Amino acid sequence: MALLFYSREDDPVAWKAALEARLPDLEVRIWPDLGDPEAIDTALVWRPPPGLLAGLPNLRAVFSLGAGVDALLADPTLPAVPLCRMVDPSLTRSMSEYALALALFYHRRLDLYEERQRRARWEMEMPRPAASTTVGVMGLGELGADAARSLVAHGFRVRGWSRGRKAIEGVASFAGGEELGAFLEGLDIVICLLPLTPETENILDADLFARLPRGACLVHLARGAHLVERDLLDAVERGHLRGAVIDVFREEPLPADHPFWRHPRIRVTPHTASYSLPETGAEVVADNIRRLREGRPLRHVVRRERGY
Numbered sequence: 532m533a534l535l536f537y538s539r540e541d542d543p544v545a546w547k548a549a550l551e552a553r554l555p556d557l558e559v560r561i562w563p564d565l566g567d568p569e570a571i572d573t574a575l576v577w578r579p580p581p582g583l584l585a586g587l588p589n590l591r592a593v594f595s596l597g598a599g600v601d602a603l604l605a606d607p608t609l610p611a612v613p614l615c616r617m618v619d620p621s622l623t624r625s626m627s628e629y630a631l632a633l634a635l636f637y638h639r640r641l642d643l644y645e646e647r648q649r650r651a652r653w654e655m656e657m658p659r660p661a662a663s664t665t666v667g668v669m670g671l672g673e674l675g676a677d678a679a680r681s682l683v684a685h686g687f688r689v690r691g692w693s694r695g696r697k698a699i700e701g702v703a704s705f706a707g708g709e710e711l712g713a714f715l716e717g718l719d720i721v722i723c724l725l726p727l728t729p730e731t732e733n734i735l736d737a738d739l740f741a742r743l744p745r746g747a748c749l750v751h752l753a754r755g756a757h758l759v760e761r762d763l764l765d766a767v768e769r770g771h772l773r774g775a776v777i778d779v780f781r782e783e784p785l786p787a788d789h790p791f792w793r794h795p796r797i798r799v800t801p802h803t804a805s806y807s808l809p810e811t812g813a814e815v816v817a818d819n820i821r822r823l824r825e826g827r828p829l830r831h832v833v834r835r836e837r838g839y
């Protein structure tokens with residue numbers, strides 16, 4: 532049996548080689564060269580066109596190249612086979628690195644110096660210790676928990692918000708909608724690492740921004756549809772938020788005429804916070820294929836009823 536690989540963004544040749552090195556008997560077929568669809572029993576995909584997977588009659592499992600599976604779950608024709616998301620050390624480390632880098636960007640006031648440089652102003656601010664900055668991480672899953680640990684290790688004061696309460700050393704845990712207000716109160720920097728579900732869509736809105744103190748910064752690394760873009764523009768323009776770094780957008784690539792591109796206090800990065808390397812990600816997929824073959828439970832299976 533064969534695995535179908537589909538991604539417009541990942542290198543199919545590198546993934547094929549990494550998978551075949553681990554499972555020499557696995558035939559990897561790269562879209563659009565499907566061959567006989569009946570011979571395909573697994574698929575490794577990133578944002579496949581709706582209906583593609585439904586055309587594989589003998590599919591037994593779908594493996595996502597991404598940690599977030601919102602786009603897959605939005606396909607009403609997605610076959611009712613186990614869907615496993617990507618949980619991979621390289622993905623986790625690169626996300627934590629990005630979250631830490633951006634927390635440091637605001638903590639060390641690099642946004643202020645950028646602006647002063649444009650006006651040739653030599654004016655320094657006395658650096659403050661990391662412990663004087665409170666960073667809140669929304670979502671304490673594989674990525675959020677590791678990011679929170681990196682922030683703690685650097686010395687920041689760290690809070691985390693999730694559905695259930697967590698015990699992560701050095702992280703104050705807040706759980707559920709009823710504790711969101713207390714989580715947000717007094718944050719200097721909020722980092723969003725939530726999955727996109729019906730409950731979290733549009734969560735970064737005027738109401739949430741109003742619960743942050745004046746001068747807080749947003750680092751949004753999760754999904755475009757979490758953010759109400761108009762509300763962010765308004766909060767930044769009124770000076771309620773000091774600034775934002777946004778990595779994910781409702782429309783990707785971000786259209787050239789989008790106001791975020793040219794806003795002096797909104798920084799845009801092209802959905803680049805984190806990625807899975809074939810060298811490590813292929814091992815995660817190969818492990819699940821071995822489990823599937825041997826009838827053992829798969830790892831990182833998405834719970835469809837909760838959407839992540």
Ligand code: NDP
Pocket residue numbers: 597598599600626669670671672673674675676692693694695696707708724725726727728730731752753754778779802803804805806839
């Ligand atoms: P996980 O599924 O491991 O973690 C999700 C976390 O969010 C959990 O802590 C969960 O709480 C919490 N959560 C879910 N729903 C709610 C809710 N309604 N209220 C409060 N907390 C909630 O996901 P990952 O950490 O692996 O990934 C997170 C997201 O990061 C992905 O879904 C994707 O959108 C994004 N991402 C972005 C990338 C980029 O390059 N920009 C790269 C990779 C991922 P609990 O633990 O209690 O269930």
Ligand code: OXD
Pocket residue numbers: 596597598599600617805806
């Ligand atoms: C992911 C992503 O979900 O890259 O892994 O956004």
